[in-house]
Amino acid sequence: MPLINTALLSYGMSGKIFHAPFIATHPGFVLKGAWERSNKFIQQDYPTVKSYETIEELLKDDIDLVIVNTPNYTHFDFAKQALSAGKHIIVEKPFTITVEEGNILKQLAIDQNKIICPFQNRRYHSDHRTVKKIIEEGWLGDIVEMELRFDRYAPLLNSKKHKESGEKGTGVLYDLGSHLIDQALQLFGKPHSLFADITITRKDSLIDDYFELLLFYNNVRVRLKSGYFIREPLPAYIVFGTKGTFFKSKGDVQEADLIAGKKPNAINWGIEPESEQGLLHTEKDGKIIREKIKTEKGDYMDYFEGIYQSIINNKPLPVHVDESIEVINIIEKAFESNHAKRVIPL
16 A cells, blocks of 8 residues: 655644544554644654654655644645645645635646645534535425534633734634535535624634624525634524424534544544434425434544545545635635625625
8 A cells, every 4th residue: 555654734733633643543644743843742642753843854854745734824835835845735724814825826736746635624524414415315405594603602812822813814714614614615505695794702802703604695595603602502503495494513523532532443433422413304205204313424534535545546635625715715705795894796
């Protein structure tokens, strides 16, 4: 089996939780190490790997794939450096801060004949997969309206300074909104216009921590919402169709299991508890149905398997760069809408 030597550009929560366990577990990848600027932690978890002092040292090593999982506003510069050094790259969400940056990276990857793949991991969540299946199988008839939420109760400012700095690319719309917008695009495609309400609700905050984004399609309205003062969880997915309704919690267990130290090859990986099953209330063949629906299995490893197949066997990428450039386009248009207080065409 051909092996892909892989390195991370940081080893904070993203590297430790969302990337290293999968690179280390998948038989086709070799985890070579991470660039660690101050704290040196990766060798505590993976004693045989390297802790690089600089990005230049990392890029000069025998590395095939670089994972750009640094603060949002650094994505463009580091991704450009890695591509210019002849590396394949994965880029954390949000892919870039501007559409212009995204297009530059896309062209550079083409010029270098290297893959560039955004990391949209919530496509591989059990909850999203379940909602997608319910919609695609036609259980609700024609979809009329959908609400997707990604809420937190986090009234205090984040201890990670870069998340609260007010730098361009910080804030909840770039952070959690990147997930919700990507999911909406996966379910319904590109909307024709949008309206956004974006604001600050926490004391002394420099970043947006609340948004409501309304996406307009010809026959569907999709509402995306996130806030930091939601103490009692609401359904993360609310779908209304001509035949019925589906409610689903944000129940994927992978992040919690990874934080707890579980590995992606564990038994029952990505299986939600029955208590998180969604409620389907609809009609089929003249019969009213109101019942809990078994949740699909979530698995981030499917993303990394897709990356492996793309690099080794030239298969389609698990996330196409154009899809994530469109996410950034919608974010840019959302800020324009919020400033102008009007609907913006796409």
